Amino acid sequence: MTFCESNMFAGEDKGLGYAEEVYSISTREDGKALSLLCPTKKTFDKSNSLNIATLTIDIGAPFDGAISIETTHWLGALNPGPHFDLYPADKPPTSDVNILSSDILTTISSGSISATIKTDSSNFDIRFYATDGSKQLTSLLNRSVGFASVPSPRNPVQTGHIRNLQHSIFTQTGLSVGESIYGLGERSGAFNKVGHSITLWNADGGISRGQAYNNIPFWISSRGYGIFIDTPDKIELEIGSGRCSRVRTTVEGQRLKWYILHGPSPKEILQKYCILTGQPGNIPSWSFGPGLSTGSTADYDEVTVKSLVEGMKSRDISVGTFHFDSFWMKPFHWCDFVFDIEKFPDPKAQIAHLKSSVDKVCVSINPYLSQASPVFKLAASRGYLLRRKNGDIFQTDHWQTGIGIVDFTNPEAVEWYVSCLQELFDSGVDAIKTDFGQYIPTEDVEWFNAPLNPKKMRNYYAFLYTKIVYEALQDQFGENEAVLFARAASAGTQRFPVHCGSDCEPTPEGMAESIRGGLSLGLCGYSFWSVDIGGSISAGSPPPWLYKRWLAFGLLCSHSRLHGKTSSPVPWMIDGDDESAQGCSKILSKWTALRARLMPYLFSQAQESVTAGLPLSLRAMLLEFPDDPTCWYLDRQFMLGESILIAPVFEESGEVEFYLPAGRWTNFFTNKVKEGPGWFKEQHEFDTLPMYVRENTILVLGKWGERRTVYDYSKSVEVCLYHTRPGTKSTLFGCEGEVAGILEVGDDEHLVDQEFLQELSILVK
Structure with a gap:
């Protein structure tokens, strides 16, 4: 101005x-x-x-x-x-x-x-x-x-x-x-x-x-x-x-x-x-499992969902959370909290059956009520919707016909909204995507709490919305078991994780934009963030090469979700079900397996990130290396926790240039060592990218072949010592968030005997 x-x-x-x-x-x-x-x-x-x-x-x-x-x-x-x-x-x-x-x-x-x-x-x-x-x-x-x-x-x-x-x-x-x-x-x-x-x-x-x-x-x-x-x-x-x-x-x-x-x-x-x-909220280990969405505007039913999940399972691709997006409800009925019975005749039974193949189920909701649904008349008659100054309900045809906006400044409206969520929980839903909530009118409106400034409510509404849903999840599942996937946010909403980047274009530029967005949000105290893998803002799908590059990036964010717009971005729909080693399905299977192996490190770093108000991923390089001037300008790479550097690939050829700060850095895939500071160029197939482990790191990995997100992080693990020094320590957390033990390097530069670790192997890099 x-x-x-x-x-x-x-x-x-x-x-x-x-x-x-x-x-x-x-x-x-x-x-x-x-x-x-x-x-x-x-x-x-x-x-x-x-x-x-x-x-x-x-x-x-x-x-x-x-x-x-x-x-x-x-x-x-x-x-x-x-x-x-x-x-x-x-x-x-x-x-x-x-x-x-x-x-x-x-x-x-x-x-x-x-x-x-x-x-x-x-x-x-x-x-x-x-x-x-x-x-x-x-x-x-x-x-x-x-x-x-x-x-x-x-x-x-x-x-x-x-x-x-x-x-x-x-x-x-x-x-x-x-x-x-x-x-x-x-x-x-x-x-x-x-x-x-x-x-x-x-x-x-x-x-x-x-x-x-x-x-x-x-x-x-x-x-x-x-x-x-x-x-x-x-x-x-x-x-x-x-x-x-x-x-x-x-x-x-x-x-x-x-x-x-x-x-x-x-x-x-x-x-x-x-x-x-406020500090970011704690989240359960199951939330780190790879997510699969139906697509935001996809036309799908019970048969479609079954085929998506079975298709992933048959290709050895693990799915942690399945996301029902938008059209689990009838068209023109968003958001009435009711499954479209024509598409899903028995939602509770379907969800129960679905959980034999996935860990959890999430549904997308929003704070808008379409006038085509009976829920609109109920909410309107009880005064639960935002009104104009003349008493009319504020309505628009944005997204759904004649929507009214739930007035969360009305305690009775909040109580009613939570009761609607309870019906979803009773049907087997474990998590909620709090979609929309970012477009709130400021002119000619009057909130139930009338003295409130309508202009201030534009940004603040996101805080109210996510807080109400998150606390309902906590009441249902426990304080540290609540998980939502939020779209809109304002100051303080880092307390209600996870936040997901939305509506990125399926282009290399769109992927780079997403990284900059994730880096910037992480510098505002948000520990957990995910991206729409493959892009979702247009009706088209990304080319296979970009989809595979995006898989590598997306599955190394704190949280991961395959998400499209008009269809679910499952790998066999991207490349015609290429079954080769470099096909989309095999590449996705490899990256989901790597994510499962990383869980002891990821979940331990998550606990420490919450305590310090730091992003788990995407963590800007400047947070770990503030004395290196170059790190203040790096917007195409990031840290996954404090010890692993990730540089996504944006070129179809696999060429990538990245920067390593001072010290010895070990290639996670080849164990070759590079000395920083300096810029480096590499070329990668689709199953690798520049992933370097910082010196003086104790890295705990799950066993080879692990596909689960939740398992015993102190049993049958692999402990890797990357150029460690005597006295180096690392806290290992269990899958319930408890401290499993402290790992320490002794004077002989080897791991001190740890009774809490079972059936482990130790590798010195």
Whole structure:
């Protein structure tokens, strides 16, 4: 949202007010916050205090390593919800707060981060830096904090007609030379966001359009800090795209609050972000099994489902979760929670039979109710649907005819919706795909909780939706057994895993876009993520070569799902059932078998990722190697946990170029060693890709031939020591999430005897 024609002039019909100086500073009673009075003109004498606006800037120390900044124009303006659910695990104590004042500056320190406000000059100057003095992080300098009115009032009296004005608050943090910015949700555009304008506004349009289903108001800087913008409202960001040396954050309203979190490492930044918005939830080991979907708009029935599952089984391809997508319900009836009886005469019996071949069953739901279904009339009569201001139910023909939107601000509507889910659980459903929920109207609507701001509900609705379904799953199956597959998200929804990337095009570019999206979402505290293997946004299927490359990438994400649009992307439909060693079926069988073997490592890394608020996969290289400048620009490769590097192949020829940071890296397939740092080129068939194990790694693998996801991770396993050093340790978790034991390398550089391991083999790489 650009308000200026240049650094000097406001845009046509736009009124701007900047904090020009810090006139006075007061300290809050508890000694943990400052309040700055900032006039929008220089106050050389008392007469200058007349007929001018001021901005109030409150700077606080919410917990060690974090500083909050709230800018307000008119303090009397209401601040309606919804508000993000902060500190879900309780707010940590602030133990290390200091405020020091002198004639020339005031400093507030919150553990490892400090802010200094200059008071000796008429220039506005606030700087944020590491308390130990090692680095300045960012700043708020001249003309960096202000408000804008559109159109510009000609005199102060006109602000009485504020409803006719668009009033916005903005701040502009400094962007240093060489600084790069990451995160902001599942964004498939540039990995480094510098130079881009981004709107945080959940939208339905496919990831290739620069829009996002998952808009997260949080970003990480390469200078060792992160910023969380504390509002679910529409946020406009100009990241070096307006004024090249600044990041402008703009929201419509009278106030803007954000937190600056000091690392200095990106891992530490994510830990602090998860203090604010919550840690990712734990998930069961069965959820890591490969998923198979019917396809989002496919026409299928009981016979089709049976043929898909039996076809996978006959080709030695394991299926962990089978996903009934969309048309398990009748056309024009989404979402009435009722199986189409013509297609599925006995859903409960079918699901029971299906579980003889797959581990779990998932169905796709959404928060929209079609008027063609009786469920619409029931929900409408009880006041469960979002209404217009005149009392009409808000309806649209988007996706299904005359849909109404479930109003989750109504407790009775929530209770009813959960009861519908219970009927699905009773039929044998184990998991839920929370589809849609990203397109919520903001004009001419009134929520059951009437004071709520409709614009803020646009992004926040995803949090309510996933939270309600996730907690219903927890009530049904247990706290750590709940699994949903969410499409839309907002800050805090990392607490309700898994999140799946959606609507990628079946092209190499689409696969690359998906990787950038997964990397960006992972840098917002999301531990678990999956991609639509093969792409799903168009009616066509990917060419066989791309499908096989996508299998390798998708099955090395934290979670995996074969998903198409008009049909299920099973391998024999892609290449005419090529039975050769390089055919789609054999390639898929190999990658699902490898995934099963990796489960002791994957599941142990999952537990540690949740604790630290880190992505299991896709984990950006910069998280593991923050001191390597190259790793801050790598958007075509990632880490699977802390020890395995993955570089997907995008070329039909199998050629691939990738980067290895400093150290010895061992090829997982050949055991050949490469020394980093450096760029390398390789060529791969479809059953391999660059998969390198980091030095000093203890890697536990399941036995050869294992096809299951859930098994005893301490029995009949293979322990591989990759250039390990004495004292190296690794925690092994069991398939129920319990600690099975600690693996340790002894002084002789061999594994210390571990009684908890049974029938193991040890390989020294």
